[in-house]
Amino acid sequence: xxxxxxxxxxxxLAPYQDVENVQDLxxxxxxxLQEKFTDYKKDGHNEEQAYYMTINSIGDITELIQSMNVxxxxxxxxxxxxxxxxxxxxxxxxxxxxxKGKFNASNLNESDFSYADLTDSMFKSSNLTKAIFxxxxxxxxxxxxxxxxxxxxxDCIYDNTYFKQCNLTDIVFDEEIFKGTIFEGTSLKKAxxxxxxxxxxxxxxxxxxxxxxxGAKMDKLTYNxxxxxxxxxxxxxxI
Amino acid sequence: xxxxxxxxHTDTMILKLLLSGDKYGYEISKLIYTYSKEQYxxxxxxxxxxxxxxxxxxxxxxxxxxxxxxxxxxxxKITEQGKNVYKQNKENWEQAKKIIDLLL
Numbered sequence: 001x002x003x004x005x006x007x008x009x010x011x012x013l014a015p016y017q018d019v020e021n022v023q024d025l026x027x028x029x030x031x032x033l034q035e036k037f038t039d040y041k042k043d044g045h046n047e048e049q050a051y052y053m054t055i056n057s058i059g060d061i062t063e064l065i066q067s068m069n070v071x072x073x074x075x076x077x078x079x080x081x082x083x084x085x086x087x088x089x090x091x092x093x094x095x096x097x098x099x100k101g102k103f104n105a106s107n108l109n110e111s112d113f114s115y116a117d118l119t120d121s122m123f124k125s126s127n128l129t130k131a132i133f134x135x136x137x138x139x140x141x142x143x144x145x146x147x148x149x150x151x152x153x154x155d156c157i158y159d160n161t162y163f164k165q166c167n168l169t170d171i172v173f174d175e176e177i178f179k180g181t182i183f184e185g186t187s188l189k190k191a192x193x194x195x196x197x198x199x200x201x202x203x204x205x206x207x208x209x210x211x212x213x214x215g216a217k218m219d220k221l222t223y224n225x226x227x228x229x230x231x232x233x234x235x236x237x238x239i
Numbered sequence: 240x241x242x243x244x245x246x247x248h249t250d251t252m253i254l255k256l257l258l259s260g261d262k263y264g265y266e267i268s269k270l271i272y273t274y275s276k277e278q279y280x281x282x283x284x285x286x287x288x289x290x291x292x293x294x295x296x297x298x299x300x301x302x303x304x305x306x307x308x309x310x311x312x313x314x315x316k317i318t319e320q321g322k323n324v325y326k327q328n329k330e331n332w333e334q335a336k337k338i339i340d341l342l343l
Contacts, residue, residue: 027310027311027313028264028313029283031313032265032268032312033283035307036268057280057282057283058284060282064284064285064287064288066288067287067288067292068291
């Protein structure tokens with residue numbers, strides 16, 4: 001049994017554990033997808049292609065949940081995706097779309113969000129230690145009191161992303177593009193923004209000690225914010 | 240082509256496939272793909288919602304089969320009631336097709 005498929009099915013059904021017969025459905029769906037995955041590989045697709053084709057064929061899970069024996073009242077509480085207070089260590093969220101998802105007080109240690117679309121999701125008091133954010137759409141995402149120790153960011157979209165009282169110490173944001181991003185009361189100690197582009201970015205009350213902006217390009221608003229925080233901006237270009 | 244029109248008939252498609260014998264989920268989706276000459280692929284979510292609905296309404300029954308490739312398959316069986324529903328739906332469709340052909 002491919003563990004990744006099994007875990008994926010488990011994760012997409014995680015918010016509905018209270019729904020009757022959901023465990024049965026999980027077993028059934030995993031088994032069927034497993035066979036589909038094996039067939040894709042037989043057709044000559046490599047492991048990774050076969051995995052993504054299988055995952056993509058699932059479709060909208062909320063449609064499925066609605067057809068099961070659920071009181072509508074119960075449903076309203078579970079949709080959209082709510083991963084709050086769940087233990088999701090090393091979870092695989094790659095390529096998933098979780099609009100307005102809730103990850104409050106969840107443990108996401110070492111989780112991989114690569115290529116995911118997390119638009120307007122909320123992470124409150126989440127543990128994101130060693131989490132991987134590569135090519136992730138973080139538009140409108142709110143991170144509050146989240147810990148990003150040793151997390152990795154690359155090629156993400158940070159449009160209007162909000163980091164409030166987060167730990168981003170030592171995080172590398174080199175060459176990333178920030179638009180309307182807000183860092184509030186957040187630790188950016190020794191964070192690196194080398195060659196990054198920053199437009200309308202705000203650093204309200206954030207700790208920028210020893211942060212590095214060498215080679216960064218930014219507009220005047222962002223520049224003034226940083227200047228007042230006494231950051232070395234000698235190697236910065238204003239655009 | 241709009242898949243909504245096709246999707247609206249998922250229940251009847253599944254009932255028809257079960258007329259020729261019990262089948263499990265993936266088998267159903269493979270047959271739909273093949274019989275449609277690879278033009279229609281059911282999403283898992285669509286197929287399972289249809290299966291769950293049919294089961295709830297008593298048109299089909301389900302039971303677990305033996306383990307294969309490390310897991311069990313869940314099979315579906317059409318009930319007498321399901322057979323009647325299929326016949327009725329099929330007739331309705333023939334009627335609707337005639338009228339739509341006159342109007343479109």
